Amino acid sequence: MLTGLTLTQARAGLAARKFSARELAQAHLDAIGRLNTALNAYITVLPEQDVLASADAADARYAAGTAGLMDGLPIGVKDLFCTKGVRTTAASKMLENFVPPYESTVTANLLNAGAVFLGKTNLDEFAMGSANMSSAFGPTTNPWTRKGDESTALVPGGSSGGSSAAVAAGLALAATGTDTGGSIRQPAAYCGIVGLKPTYGRCSRWGTIAFASSLDQAGPMTRSVADAGLMLEAMAGFDAKDSTSSNRPVPEFHKAVGKSVKGLRVGIPTEYRAPGLPADVVAMWEQGIAWLKAAGCEVVDVSLPHTRHGLTTYYIIAPAECSSNLARYDGIRFGLRKDAPTLDGVYEATRAAGFGQEVRNRILMGTYVLSAGYYDAYYLKAQKVRTLIKRDFEQAFENVDVLLTPTAPSAAFAQGENMDDPVQMYLNDIFTVPASMAGVPALSVPVGLNGVGLPLGLQVIGKHFDEETVLSIGGALEAAAGFTHKPSVHAGAGA
Amino acid sequence: MSYTIEGRTGTWEIVVGLEVHAQVISHSKLFSGASTTFGGDPNTQVSLVDAAFPGMLPVINHECVAQAIRTGLGLKAQINLNSRFDRKNYFYADLPQGYQISQFEYPIVGKGTISIELQNGDVREIGVTRLHLEQDAGKLLHDQDPTKSFVDLNRSGVALMEIVSEPDIREPEEAGAYLRKLRQILRYLGTCDGNMEEGSMRADVNVSVRKAGEPFRTRCEIKNVNSIRFVMQAIEVEAARQVEIWENGGEVDQETRLFDPSRGETRTMRSKEDAHDYRYFPDPDLLPLVLEQAWVDELAAQLPELPDAKRARFQAEYGIAFYDAGVLVAEQAVADYYETVARGRDGKLAATWVMGDLFAALNRTGNSIETSPVSAEALGKMLDLIADKTINGKIAKEVFEDMVETGESPDAIVEKKGLRQVTDTGVIDAAISAILDKHADKLAEYRSGKDKLFGFFVGQVMKETKGKANPALVNEALKARLDA
Numbered sequence: 013m014l015t016g017l018t019l020t021q022a023r024a025g026l027a028a029r030k031f032s033a034r035e036l037a038q039a040h041l042d043a044i045g046r047l048n049t050a051l052n053a054y055i056t057v058l059p060e061q062d063v064l065a066s067a068d069a070a071d072a073r074y075a076a077g078t079a080g081l082m083d084g085l086p087i088g089v090k091d092l093f094c095t096k097g098v099r100t101t102a103a104s105k106m107l108e109n110f111v112p113p114y115e116s117t118v119t120a121n122l123l124n125a126g127a128v129f130l131g132k133t134n135l136d137e138f139a140m141g142s143a144n145m146s147s148a149f150g151p152t153t154n155p156w157t158r159k160g161d162e163s164t165a166l167v168p169g170g171s172s173g174g175s176s177a178a179v180a181a182g183l184a185l186a187a188t189g190t191d192t193g194g195s196i197r198q199p200a201a202y203c204g205i206v207g208l209k210p211t212y213g214r215c216s217r218w219g220t221i222a223f224a225s226s227l228d229q230a231g232p233m234t235r236s237v238a239d240a241g242l243m244l245e246a247m248a249g250f251d252a253k254d255s256t257s258s259n260r261p262v263p264e265f266h267k268a269v270g271k272s273v274k275g276l277r278v279g280i281p282t283e284y285r286a287p288g289l290p291a292d293v294v295a296m297w298e299q300g301i302a303w304l305k306a307a308g309c310e311v312v313d314v315s316l317p318h319t320r321h322g323l324t325t326y327y328i329i330a331p332a333e334c335s336s337n338l339a340r341y342d343g344i345r346f347g348l349r350k351d352a353p354t355l356d357g358v359y360e361a362t363r364a365a366g367f368g369q370e371v372r373n374r375i376l377m378g379t380y381v382l383s384a385g386y387y388d389a390y391y392l393k394a395q396k397v398r399t400l401i402k403r404d405f406e407q408a409f410e411n412v413d414v415l416l417t418p419t420a421p422s423a424a425f426a427q428g429e430n431m432d433d434p435v436q437m438y439l440n441d442i443f444t445v446p447a448s449m450a451g452v453p454a455l456s457v458p459v460g461l462n463g464v465g466l467p468l469g470l471q472v473i474g475k476h477f478d479e480e481t482v483l484s485i486g487g488a489l490e491a492a493a494g495f496t497h498k499p500s501v502h503a504g505a506g507a
Numbered sequence: 508m509s510y511t512i513e514g515r516t517g518t519w520e521i522v523v524g525l526e527v528h529a530q531v532i533s534h535s536k537l538f539s540g541a542s543t544t545f546g547g548d549p550n551t552q553v554s555l556v557d558a559a560f561p562g563m564l565p566v567i568n569h570e571c572v573a574q575a576i577r578t579g580l581g582l583k584a585q586i587n588l589n590s591r592f593d594r595k596n597y598f599y600a601d602l603p604q605g606y607q608i609s610q611f612e613y614p615i616v617g618k619g620t621i622s623i624e625l626q627n628g629d630v631r632e633i634g635v636t637r638l639h640l641e642q643d644a645g646k647l648l649h650d651q652d653p654t655k656s657f658v659d660l661n662r663s664g665v666a667l668m669e670i671v672s673e674p675d676i677r678e679p680e681e682a683g684a685y686l687r688k689l690r691q692i693l694r695y696l697g698t699c700d701g702n703m704e705e706g707s708m709r710a711d712v713n714v715s716v717r718k719a720g721e722p723f724r725t726r727c728e729i730k731n732v733n734s735i736r737f738v739m740q741a742i743e744v745e746a747a748r749q750v751e752i753w754e755n756g757g758e759v760d761q762e763t764r765l766f767d768p769s770r771g772e773t774r775t776m777r778s779k780e781d782a783h784d785y786r787y788f789p790d791p792d793l794l795p796l797v798l799e800q801a802w803v804d805e806l807a808a809q810l811p812e813l814p815d816a817k818r819a820r821f822q823a824e825y826g827i828a829f830y831d832a833g834v835l836v837a838e839q840a841v842a843d844y845y846e847t848v849a850r851g852r853d854g855k856l857a858a859t860w861v862m863g864d865l866f867a868a869l870n871r872t873g874n875s876i877e878t879s880p881v882s883a884e885a886l887g888k889m890l891d892l893i894a895d896k897t898i899n900g901k902i903a904k905e906v907f908e909d910m911v912e913t914g915e916s917p918d919a920i921v922e923k924k925g926l927r928q929v930t931d932t933g934v935i936d937a938a939i940s941a942i943l944d945k946h947a948d949k950l951a952e953y954r955s956g957k958d959k960l961f962g963f964f965v966g967q968v969m970k971e972t973k974g975k976a977n978p979a980l981v982n983e984a985l986k987a988r989l990d991a
Binding site for chain 1: 555558559560561562563564565566567594596598599600603604605606658784786787788791792793794
């Protein structure tokens with residue numbers, strides 16, 4: 013099954029000319045044709061002739077012996093990355109017809125590495141959400157279902173839910189995601205795939221539509237840990253156009269997988285053992301600890317005392333930045349415009365029509381916490397707490413190499429669940445947000461199924477710019493878990 | 508205190524502080540690579556960053572930072588090695604991002620001072636509170652269509668320095684002197700062209716009034732005044748308005764006002780209730796601006812000589828008066844011109860020629876110093892001809908006018924017109940004999956004690972020699988002959 017391969021397997025197959033990039037691309041276009049209506053993983057699928065033309069170019073490079081790192085590999089691109097000449101919506105009515113005249117740095121890097129883009133994947137509107145329910149183009153459905161309850165549609169997680177569903181269901185070999193508070197890791201866990209949020213600054217943010225600038229970070233969503241390393245290698249790198257991008261050299265990440273983890277110290281944050289954490293999640297965590305011990309790691313308890321404030325401070329800082337970042341959607345220069353007799357009227361009409369409820373909620377929250385008289389109590393305080401959270405991690409990493417936690421407090425939930433209580437929805441990010449606040453790299457690896465057959469993920473958090481150790485540990489978990497389960501909906505099923 | 512307002516309840520003084528927005532001279536904008544040339548067709552100098560397209564990010568332009576540092580150094584101000592960019596959030600059609608990137612809490616330049624000189628010769632120090640870097644907005648065009656406004660983003664993102672003064676100004680004249688001096692310094696530094704008509708320098712004027720010894724009363728801000736004369740007028744009328752309100756038992760509201768020069772009044776633009784809440788916060792797209800002291804030192808070492816220093820040096824080096832030195836350093840180009848003329852010559856004579864005949868000629872021919880028909884080198888050469896007695900002062904005027912007209916060198920003109928000074932005593936003696944013969948009556952009068960006639964004889968001899976005789980030699984020879 014060409015649609016069931018890892019990037020690493022597909023690249024080997026292409027290099028050995030076992031199949032062509034055209035065949036590989038065609039197989040994915042066919043799978044999208046069959047399954048996208050049900051899953052709604054793609055907002056935009058690229059025209060077949062364009063996809064095949066890129067694949068043909070990749071085949072030519074293989075023939076010439078000049079193939080790049082991602083050459084001929086068909087992938088999905090989260091519809092938050094601006095793609096030149098290809099509609100980029102951020103899953104918002106505001107940008108329903110927006111066609112950027114430029115290519116984001118991350119997607120340009122992938123194109124330079126030879127990747128073949130299949131289309132733009134669905135997401136929560138402007139990446140704000142944890143369930144992919146806030147997309148103006150309709151929700152994405154998780155290809156996994158509960159055993160014995162196959163008719164209940166589950167969420168794929170969010171905000172990169174279209175990417176995670178596409179990768180899990182065989183509609184792409186891999187996909188790009190972006191992670192602000194867990195938007196790569198949580199959907200990866202919900203869909204049984206690997207998701208890596210690199211260190212803040214590892215990938216350029218230029219050309220990626222901003223949600224919260226100090227937190228946004230692009231990363232790979234793949235079927236294996238080695239794939240995550242390979243794809244990150246292609247995505248990452250210094251970009252003079254992004255002042256916050258790092259000029260550190262990009263290591264050969266994929267080589268980190270398979271390296272011995274013997275003697276590495278793994279920290280277990282005691283504060284994450286929250287009361288009320290479901291038993292299956294706790295059990296999977298214990299299993300992960302046991303696997304790493306068996307692989308020769310030393311497991312110790314660590315304390316992240318300010319982590320309990322992570323979610324609260326995140327929901328001050330991220331909305332504050334978003335309220336400002338989204339001010340540019342005013343109907344004047346691009347995107348949706350609703351005419352009105354006055355300038356303020358144009359703003360009101362355009363933004364009321366263009367933004368969905370969750371985006372509006374966050375703009376309002378962010379505007380509030382930055383307002384005169386509230387700034388010190390909310391934004392400034394949150395920034396101070398953020399510094400403390402960062403320090404917690406730095407102190408923990410004086411004694412350990414990585415931290416191991418669950419990725420999310422539960423498996424995927426049903427569409428429509430948690431919808432009436434935003435706070436309940438925000439709790440999905442409780443384990444992922446602290447690493448975002450600290451800017452450290454974090455990986456979600458699928459390690460098993462819960463009692464109703466839904467995948468669960470474990471999160472490996474590492475030191476700043478030490479994705480390599482994170483990938484090594486992730487590789488060890490992957491090897492021990494031997495996760496080969498397939499969702500009920502996937503391109504190989506019944507074929 | 509020379510400027511006060513006499514009210515019914517007593518004497519009022521005015522308190523003024525100025526916020527000057529000075530457009531930074533740089534090839535490209537503060538956070539994008541787009542060009543900053545003035546006068547391009549609308550929306551031809553706009554990058555995707557300036558138009559705030561999705562996913563676009565600002566990257567600081569180091570030349571703009573250098574210009575701010577140079578300006579800070581020129582204002583004898585503290586350079587802050589750590590500063591930060593903040594977002595000032597508000598919606599307007601000329602503001603693509605929905606926020607202006609500015610420096611709110613931590614500006615790049617701290618306290619400094621500007622020394623101003625008043626008409627009566629008094630010198631005062633006006634404090635500078637701070638200087639910070641920020642983006643300019645675009646421009647709205649309301650006259651292109653009966654129902655629509657158009658947006659031109661050429662200016663959007665151009666670097667501005669906002670230079671804030673302390674509320675140290677007490678007279679309209681001081682405000683004018685402050686602005687002129689600031690403009691002069693900026694021009695010397697090459698950091699802003701100071702052109703108020705084109706809007707590359709604009710002033711917001713904060714005005715309040717109080718009685719002597721009182722703490723500050725409520726101030727009003729008059730926005731975007733675009734000439735020095737209007738700033739001075741606006742202060743006068745605004746101060747008078749406020750005195751009127753206070754004296755009628757009213758209360759001045761803190762608000763933003765506009766100055767209408769055609770009606771000579773200020774009026775409300777935004778009241779306090781409508782004041783924006785700008786929701787400043789640190790721009791997460793930019794790192795804190797951290798400067799190396801070594802770079803600041805390097806920029807300081809390369810700083811040009813500034814007007815005050817130059818003026819003092821001109822006085823000392825060329826022996827010219829304080830006032831004259833002030834006139835000559837007012838513009839860098841004039842100072843350079845003067846110095847070329849004066850170097851190695853009689854500095855006072857050079858000043859007389861530059862400020863006298865040269866300025867008059869420039870005025871008359873509608874030229875600036877840059878387009879002067881007489882180069883500094885040529886004028887210098889002419890002074891050399893005076894010094895070596897090839898021509899005398901009177902002939903020099905004639906030579907100079909010829910230079911203005913033809914652009915020829917003074918030597919060529921002297922040769923062509925045969926204006927070389929007559930120093931041949933034989934020729935002079937012959938001329939004296941002729942004149943004494945012709946005016947025997949006057950000679951008799953002189954000899955009978957009418958000394959004043961000496962001047963008459965000098966004039967006649969000069970006339971006889973067509974002005975070319977060396978006046979000193981004529982004097983000497985005449986004296987010898989008359990008193991013989």
